[in-house]
Amino acid sequence: MKAGFSKGFRWRRRLSWPALLIALMASLSGTVAATTVDTPLMMAPRTELTVAYVEFPPLEYITEDGEPAGEFVELTRKVAEEAGYDLKFIYLPISRTYFYLRNGMVDMWMGLTGIPALDGYVLESAVSPISATLSVWSTPQTPPVTRYESFHDKILILISGYTYGGLLYQLEADNDVSLTFAPNHLAALKMLERGRGHYLLDYQLPVREILKQEPFEGLREQPVRTRHTSWLFTRNNPDSSALRDAFDQAFRRLVARGEVPPEEGRVPDFSLPGLPVDH
Secondary structure (H helix, E strand, O other): OHHHHHHHHHHHHHHHHHHHHHHHHHHHHHHHHHHHHHOOOOOOOOOEEEEEEOOEOOOEEEOOOOOEEOHHHHHHHHHHHHHOOEEEEEEOOHHHHHHHHHOOOOOEEEEEOOOHHHOOOEEEOOOOOOEEEEEEEEOOOOOOOOOHHHHOOEEEEEEOOOOHHHHHHHHHHOOOEEEEEEOOHHHHHHHHHOOOOOEEEEEHHHHHHHHHHOOOOOOEEEEEEEEEEEEEEEOOOOOHHHHHHHHHHHHHHHHHOOOOOOOOOOOOOOEOOOOOOOO
């Protein structure tokens, strides 16, 4: 019994430590492999940007379900994803959008360039992905607009909160032009139809979008000025310069890959004759 026990014991001693070492290595290897394959490494959370959007169909608007939608919204989502940012959209009236940007209550807005009320408060993206034409509409009962002086001795309907790139201030200072205001694009068209103003000054895209659903008979349209869009970043965010550069670079990469249309540029290609240019 002793001899047999001793022999078996010596056999176990010769093999136990190498076997244990091999088993330990295999166990560790399996643990590392399982960690690599089955348990992904934790990634740092991406920065979330708060984005203001307004009622400006078809570029940006709120759906019946309360969700942001529109051409500019979808483009912004693509660019933000390429740049590595998450987005939180917040729907605001246009005047409150200006207030939120000035006070840093939102990080950015998909808006128009050259807004005097935001001068010094925002950084505009270098790229201008979409153009926006400012137009004037009239009925057959009113003489067509041929130049800025056509507004003299007339009532001009405007949208509350819009500065029209500073043109509002020129109109307010012009004693020969009377102004009245509508809360939104549809209300403005109805005011024009009911004769509560001679002309409606508004942006082409949202008005044309309404006219697809609710035709107003006999309306004439005359372009007034071409304007352009950009991403506007509040200067109250200390990372505003980095955000602007990230969006510009991301947009250009997407253009280079053919995933989004190229930018339309900033240079205005039309201005109504006689239109004040110092705004």
